[in-house]
Structures are given as structure tokens and as C-alpha cells.
Amino acid sequence: MPNPLLNDPITQPLPAFDQLQPEHAEPALDAVLEQNRAQLAALLAAGQTPTWNTLIEPLETMSDRIQRAWGPVSHLFSVNNTPAWREVYNVCLPKLTEYSIEVSQSEALYQAYLALSNSAEFADYSTPRRKVITDALRDFKLSGIGLPDADKERYKTVSLKLSELQTKFEEHLIDAIQAWSKLVTDESLLAGMSEAARQAAAEKAKSKDLQGWLLTLDFPSFDAVITYADNRALREELYTAYATRASDQGPQAGQFDNGPLMDEILSLRHTLAQLLGFANYAELSLTTKMAESPTEVDSFLADLAHRAKPRAQAELDELRAFALRLDGIDTLQPWDIAYYSEKLKTEKLGLSEEALRPYFPIPGVLRGMFALVERLYGIRIEEAPGIATWHADVTTWALKNAEGIEFGLFYLDPYARPEKRSGAWMDECISRRRTPDGLQHPSAYLVCNFTPPPAGKPALLTHDEVLTLFHEFGHGLHHLLTAVEEGSVSGIRGVAWDAVELPSQFMENWCYDPATLRGFARHWESGAALPDDQIEKLRASRSFQSGLATLRQLEFGLFDLRLHRDYDPSIGARVLDTIQAVRDEVAVMHPPAFNRMPWSFSHIFAGGYAAGYYSYKWAEVLSADAFAAFEETGFAPETGIRFRDTVLAQGGSKEAMELFIEFRGRKPTVDALLRHSGLSEAHA
Known part of the structure; x- marks a missing residue:
């Protein structure tokens, strides 16, 4: 063969x-x-x-x-x-x-x-x-082209070792998630969890020839417990296992410990930076990004934290008072946050993620998402059967122009599996470029980890999962709608890393748009549209606990930046000291001492976000401002075409700021982000 x-x-x-x-x-x-x-x-x-x-x-x-x-x-x-x-x-x-x-070299x-x-x-x-x-x-x-031969060899040795360590970090995390499970034999312990979540846990147990319900650390299973399970001890047990994955703490302490890997990764990155003449790895990282210096990034994040912290404190105080009133909880713990937040949202807004699920079956969400993109960008999306995939759950979809000519394709792999990395992501399969033999069309992978559908029923998504799907498809469109014919700068290639999240976060805005929601949010059994009052509540939920959500992202971004900027080889990584200092500055609630969030922070230790996690917030400013252009023009069709032809079609062929100005007519401002998240009122 x-x-x-x-x-x-x-x-x-x-x-x-x-x-x-x-x-x-x-x-x-x-x-x-x-x-x-x-x-x-x-x-x-x-x-x-x-x-x-x-x-x-x-x-x-x-x-x-x-x-x-x-x-x-x-x-x-x-x-x-x-x-x-x-x-x-x-x-x-x-x-x-x-x-x-x-x-x-x-x-x-x-x-x-x-x-x-x-x-x-x-x-x-x-x-x-x-x-x-x-x-x-x-x-x-x-890459060290100007270095003496000995330093070039050192660069090569360090780069090879870094590649090995970063892969091992991800493997430890996958292994830790796979290794932990809890078999529940008393269904009463699962009170509060949805029927779908319990059924999924029962299917997991059955697949391993066990009787009962098997809880695991893949996110759908963890979220089903931490957000909905009434049993506080069960929530604490899942939280402890999840917050200590691949670390020196918790039920698997030391078994898949990423601690030594983090120390070595940070040391080697610092070595690389200094070999190339930079003071630290953060300076090296920013040479390929929109932001000009670590100081600029730190100021950007700290300013947003200053704006968000008063609101976040008020949100936490409200949540503590609610938990005390509802269940007599006098000390709110981290494993209580998601649970009481969901109940508070239901009480304040009349909105429940689980109650919304029936309106978001995956087939309907896909049809709605495709209809939106077809309307915005003048294209067609159709299923493309007969293409070989790696799993039966994977489907393939073709993008076609207005004349029906195919110009791109993507694979969709939506459901969690034991051997699958956690999280959601888009990656390129093939890039668009002009070859001597003709034009090569792009293709992409879109991967999520939603709960698989029960037998005979569609998978039902939470609104948060709808956001995830739209987000990843935004990345996919950036790759697939490119008009650039030079492979090195087509699609997502050559795009500044802190601008690469612009198309993805831009897509999330449509998940709150009434016209878009009316087009696809329909009950999977009755076909009834999501009621208008629920749509308004969903829109209101966008600013629900936005202060807490903002601080969480800023905490991650500042930790990542300062970990790489302030690394001192004479002291070492100081991972716990760094995260603690950041929390002292921006957090309104600290996790327990055993929490080991950095040990599973694969974005910066195994992915491409080292000294660049701030990119999510940076690009959120861009995406909110871009969506504001649609609001200001009454969602005129030409605005969508302009966004397609500037931001999406030109990929990495121009500097990101140049493309944004080409679309918006000016540099970005933070105003739209503050307005969409409700933080402008808090700061005022």
C-alpha cells in the first residue's frame, strides 16, 4: 500500500x-x-x-x-x-x-x-x-541567524529541549484527566444535575462495564457537577481534583507533576531570549505582536482591572449574600461560585443555562451559524460527504462562493472523547496559496469537546457552548475566507498573535443578537422559537458578573506576562509567588492554597500563548469595536462585506492595525468593550 x-x-x-x-x-x-x-x-x-x-x-x-x-x-x-x-x-x-x-539558521x-x-x-x-x-x-x-556558531548551537539545543518539554506538559495534563474518575452508585448524590448530564455519566460507566454514574475531569463532566450538583461535598471533591490536575497536590499528587517542567520551560525560554539580546522572554514574544512592550501590555491589563474590580467586588458581595440567604452558606468557597452564580442568574434574570439547552440542538445551531455567515459574507456552506475522517462523529463542510464554486473546506469534531485533548480549537489543515499547478484551496479543523448526544437525540448545547462554537468558527473563517495567494501570509499565517483572536471573538457577538437568535434558537422537539423575553434576558446576562469574568482573564494575562518578564535565573520560576502577587493586586477572592491552576495552564506552557495570553483581552477590544461598526450602520450588508474584504480576506498580508483602520476608519477604542460588558457604567 x-x-x-x-x-x-x-x-x-x-x-x-x-x-x-x-x-x-x-x-x-x-x-x-x-x-x-x-x-x-x-x-x-x-x-x-x-x-x-x-x-x-x-x-x-x-x-x-x-x-x-x-x-x-x-x-x-x-x-x-x-x-x-x-x-x-x-x-x-x-x-x-x-x-x-x-x-x-x-x-x-x-x-x-x-x-x-x-x-x-x-x-x-x-x-x-x-x-x-x-x-x-x-x-x-x-532564530539566531546573527549569533556566533557556539551560540547558534546553544539556541538549537535549547529549542529542541523546549519542544520536548512542552509536549510532555500537554501529555501530563491529558494523562491526569484520563486517570481520575469517580463512580457514583447513589443517584441521589447527583441531585441538581440535568438528566442529560446524568445520562452521559451513566453511559461512561456502562462503557467501562460499571454500574452507576462515572464522573470525570473532561470539562462537560466537571461543569455538570460544579455548576449544578446540589451536593456540596461532591462539588468540592470534583473541584479539588480539577484544580490540582498534573500537580504536586490533590488526589494524584506527584503522579503527573508539571511543576518541574514549568521551571525548566521558563528557564530555557529566558535563555533563548537572552541569547537573542532581549532582557526577558516577554520582550522576545512581543516582537511578533501588535503590542509594543511589556510595559504597554501590563498597563493595558492593569487599567482594565482598575475598571472592573469595584464591579467584581460588588458581584461577589451579592453572591455571598445570596448563598447565605438561600442555603445558610456563611463562607463561600470556590466550589460554590459556579453553583450559586447559576442560581442567582436564574433568580435575577429568570434565565437558566439548562432551560436554554433544548433551544440549542447542534444541528439547529450549525444551520443558524451558517445562515449568519452566508448573509454576512455572501457565501454558501454545504455538507461535503464522502471525505475520510478520523472518527465517526466528524463531519465535513464545503464553503462555496455565490456561483456555487467551492473554495474551502473544514472538518468539525464536536464531542469529547477519552483520547482527545480538552478544550476547543481551530487549526489549519491546508493553506490557500497559488502553486505552479493552480490555486490550492484552504481547509481547517474545528474541534470542540461538547457532551455527546444521547441515543436517538441531538446534542443540546448551553449558550456558553454556542459561544465556543461561534468562536472557533470565527478562527476558521479567518483561515478559509482569505484571498491571499502567498502561503506564508494567507489566512491566519503571518497575523500578529494578539490580533488572531479578533475574528473569533467578533463571532461571539452574534450569539446575543436578537435577529440571529430568532433565526436558529428553536426547541429541538416542538420547533418553538426561543421566546423574545428569554432573548432579552440572554442579552442582559452578557453583563451578569462581567466584573468577575473580566478579572479572571486579567489575572491569567498578568500572571503570564509577569512570569516571563520578571524571570530571574538566580531565583527560579517563582510560579506560586507570581500568581499570588497578581491575585493580591486584582482578585477579589483567592482560591485555596492547594489550587494549582498554572500546572494545567497549557495555553502558555504547551501552546502558543507564552507571554501572550493578554491577547484575548487585547483582541476583545478590537472585536467589540468591530461589532460596534455593525451596530452603528444598522447591520447594513455592506459592513459585512467590508469586514470580509479587510480583516478576513487579507489575513497576514498587512499589519493587523493597518487592516483594522482600513475596516473601521480609525484606531480601536475600548469604549465598545466596556459598553457590551456593562463596565462603562461601573467605572462611571
């Missing part, structure tokens, strides 16, 4: 997931790396004056070749984390990292890019092509 990871990129545009086997991955990657090294050597030995066609175009083909060999392996590591796929991922990753460093290749940037034809290149070259020159410097 031919290796399906080596399919021709033009005639076989999508991964053959029905044929992929772990044993194919390493030979496929080895073959591609060998081919690329030989091609690069030939390119650099040719001695010809570099041009776009003789240098950049072949390099983009080489990059695409690697994406096709490695992308499916990386994806399956996340969604099907079996021992076999984990093993092959860990074998292949160092090879890929070593190759990437080798290319990024090639003096001959750097000189070729430099010559191209200084050539007469550079001024005649399109804006996207010029940005491809200038971004590459910047990245060469950030």
Missing part, C-alpha cells in the same frame, strides 16, 4: 484519514525532510540571482510538503491521543524541530532573502509578497 502521508499535494488535496497508520508517519516525514534538504541545497548552489519564482515559490512548496506530512500527525496527537500516535509524535517532533532550526538562505529584499524588483512586488520577505528576515533574526 502506498504511504497515504505522501500523497501528491495537488491531485490528493486532503489527508487520507481512513488510511493513516502511526507506522506511516516517521518514514513519510523522513522522506519529506530528505527531499526538502536536497532541494534547498540545490536552490542555494545554483548561484542565480534570487527572485520570487526561483526562491520563494520553491520554499513555499517545501513548507506545504511538510505541512501535509506532519499536519495530520500533529492533529491526530490532539484528537486521538493513543499510545501509538503519541509515540510517533514524540519520535517525529525533534526531527521537525531540528530541520526548522537548520533552515532558519542557514546563512546562505538568509543572504538570499536579504538580496531579494534589496533587489530592484522588490519595490514592484505586491504588498503580501513584500510582507512574506520582511517577515522572513525578522524571523531569521529571531
Whole structure:
């Protein structure tokens, strides 16, 4: 059988997931790396004056070749984390990292890019092509191209080790989640939980030949307990296990401890930053972002905290008084927050997440989300059957233009599974680019972890889960609606990291828009529309406890920034000291001493958000201001087309601020965010 990871990129545009086997991955990657090294050597030995066609175009083909060999392996590591796929991922990753460093530290290749940037034809290149070259020159410097040979070797050694440690951090977290469970045999302990949540727990128990209800640490199971279970001791038990995942505390203390990994990761990042001439890793991180300095980011976050803290304190005081009045709880604990918040929301607003679920069946939410996007951007979205996937739950969808011509595709993997990484994310499968053989269309992965549907019924989402789906689809649209034909800056590539959340958070706004909700929020059995009074309550809920929610995000952002900015090798990581100092500054309630949130903070220790978690709030300012443009124009159709043609279509081909100004006519302001979240009144 031919290796399906080596399919021709033009005639076989999508991964053959029905044929992929772990044993194919390493030979496929080895073959591609060998081919690329030989091609690069030939390119650099040719001695010809570099041009776009003789240098950049072949390099983009080489990059695409690697994406096709490695992308499916990386994806399956996340969604099907079996021992076999984990093993092959860990074998292949160092090879890929070593190759990437080798290319990024090639003096001959750097000189070729430099010559191209200084050539007469550079001024005649399109804006996207010029940005491809200038971004590459910047990245060469950030990869240590100017370092002495000994420091280059040190850079390589540190980068390889970092790659290994960050993967191990994620593995520890997956293992910790999989290793913990609680079998409940007395159904009365589950009082307060929805029928769907209990049924899901019963199905989990049954799948393991157990009698009763199996509670686990995947988020749908945890949330079902922490938000709805009346039994306070059960909530505390789940909270303790969840808050101590992969740490030195809790029921699995020391078993999957990420503590030593964090220390080493932070030390090595600091080493990299100093090798490259930066004072700390935060400075290094911000070189590819919109924000100009750690001081600017710290001030931005601290200012928002100053605005939000009085409101958050008032919200917490109200919640404490409510819990005392309702159940005589005189000391509110962290495992009480979500539970009493949901009850308070029901009492104050007449709104219950569980009562809303029947109006958000996944098929209806998808139809509504697609209808919105079709209306905004003048496209069509249709199911694309017959495409190989990695699981029976996965569906495939084609994007088509107004004439019905397909221009993109995405995979949707919506439900939680034991071998699947927690959380929700979008990732690229294939990027759009112009090749010598024609235009290559983009494709994307959209992954969530919703509760699987009961037999014979659709999966019903909470409104928070609807927000998650819209959010990830926003990322997908950024990748799929690109009009850029240079692979290095098409879609989400080349976009400043603190602007990459703009399209995703922009999509969340529509989950509160009455016209949009009326279009898809319908009861899964009766077909009745979500009543208008519930829509208004849902809109009002947007500012419910917005102070507490804002402080939580700011706490994470400040912790991440200061952890990387203030790292001192003579003292070490000081993870607990740093999070404690941030909480002393911004939090209105502290968790118990055993809480080990950083130990599961994979965004910054295993993902791409190191010294960049602030991006969520930064981009929320952009997204709220962008949505305000729709409000100001009465949701005129041309506003959607303008957003498509500026922010979405141009991807990373221009600087993020330039694109925002092109859409909005000015720089962003924080006003819309404060208004949408109800914080402008609190600050006034």
C-alpha cells in the first residue's frame, strides 16, 4: 500500500484519514525532510540571482510538503491521543524541530532573502509578497541567524529541549484527566444535575462495564457537577481534583507533576531570549505582536482591572449574600461560585443555562451559524460527504462562493472523547496559496469537546457552548475566507498573535443578537422559537458578573506576562509567588492554597500563548469595536462585506492595525468593550 502521508499535494488535496497508520508517519516525514534538504541545497548552489519564482515559490512548496506530512500527525496527537500516535509524535517532533532550526539558521538562505529584499524588483512586488520577505528576515533574526556558531548551537539545543518539554506538559495534563474518575452508585448524590448530564455519566460507566454514574475531569463532566450538583461535598471533591490536575497536590499528587517542567520551560525560554539580546522572554514574544512592550501590555491589563474590580467586588458581595440567604452558606468557597452564580442568574434574570439547552440542538445551531455567515459574507456552506475522517462523529463542510464554486473546506469534531485533548480549537489543515499547478484551496479543523448526544437525540448545547462554537468558527473563517495567494501570509499565517483572536471573538457577538437568535434558537422537539423575553434576558446576562469574568482573564494575562518578564535565573520560576502577587493586586477572592491552576495552564506552557495570553483581552477590544461598526450602520450588508474584504480576506498580508483602520476608519477604542460588558457604567 502506498504511504497515504505522501500523497501528491495537488491531485490528493486532503489527508487520507481512513488510511493513516502511526507506522506511516516517521518514514513519510523522513522522506519529506530528505527531499526538502536536497532541494534547498540545490536552490542555494545554483548561484542565480534570487527572485520570487526561483526562491520563494520553491520554499513555499517545501513548507506545504511538510505541512501535509506532519499536519495530520500533529492533529491526530490532539484528537486521538493513543499510545501509538503519541509515540510517533514524540519520535517525529525533534526531527521537525531540528530541520526548522537548520533552515532558519542557514546563512546562505538568509543572504538570499536579504538580496531579494534589496533587489530592484522588490519595490514592484505586491504588498503580501513584500510582507512574506520582511517577515522572513525578522524571523531569521529571531532564530539566531546573527549569533556566533557556539551560540547558534546553544539556541538549537535549547529549542529542541523546549519542544520536548512542552509536549510532555500537554501529555501530563491529558494523562491526569484520563486517570481520575469517580463512580457514583447513589443517584441521589447527583441531585441538581440535568438528566442529560446524568445520562452521559451513566453511559461512561456502562462503557467501562460499571454500574452507576462515572464522573470525570473532561470539562462537560466537571461543569455538570460544579455548576449544578446540589451536593456540596461532591462539588468540592470534583473541584479539588480539577484544580490540582498534573500537580504536586490533590488526589494524584506527584503522579503527573508539571511543576518541574514549568521551571525548566521558563528557564530555557529566558535563555533563548537572552541569547537573542532581549532582557526577558516577554520582550522576545512581543516582537511578533501588535503590542509594543511589556510595559504597554501590563498597563493595558492593569487599567482594565482598575475598571472592573469595584464591579467584581460588588458581584461577589451579592453572591455571598445570596448563598447565605438561600442555603445558610456563611463562607463561600470556590466550589460554590459556579453553583450559586447559576442560581442567582436564574433568580435575577429568570434565565437558566439548562432551560436554554433544548433551544440549542447542534444541528439547529450549525444551520443558524451558517445562515449568519452566508448573509454576512455572501457565501454558501454545504455538507461535503464522502471525505475520510478520523472518527465517526466528524463531519465535513464545503464553503462555496455565490456561483456555487467551492473554495474551502473544514472538518468539525464536536464531542469529547477519552483520547482527545480538552478544550476547543481551530487549526489549519491546508493553506490557500497559488502553486505552479493552480490555486490550492484552504481547509481547517474545528474541534470542540461538547457532551455527546444521547441515543436517538441531538446534542443540546448551553449558550456558553454556542459561544465556543461561534468562536472557533470565527478562527476558521479567518483561515478559509482569505484571498491571499502567498502561503506564508494567507489566512491566519503571518497575523500578529494578539490580533488572531479578533475574528473569533467578533463571532461571539452574534450569539446575543436578537435577529440571529430568532433565526436558529428553536426547541429541538416542538420547533418553538426561543421566546423574545428569554432573548432579552440572554442579552442582559452578557453583563451578569462581567466584573468577575473580566478579572479572571486579567489575572491569567498578568500572571503570564509577569512570569516571563520578571524571570530571574538566580531565583527560579517563582510560579506560586507570581500568581499570588497578581491575585493580591486584582482578585477579589483567592482560591485555596492547594489550587494549582498554572500546572494545567497549557495555553502558555504547551501552546502558543507564552507571554501572550493578554491577547484575548487585547483582541476583545478590537472585536467589540468591530461589532460596534455593525451596530452603528444598522447591520447594513455592506459592513459585512467590508469586514470580509479587510480583516478576513487579507489575513497576514498587512499589519493587523493597518487592516483594522482600513475596516473601521480609525484606531480601536475600548469604549465598545466596556459598553457590551456593562463596565462603562461601573467605572462611571
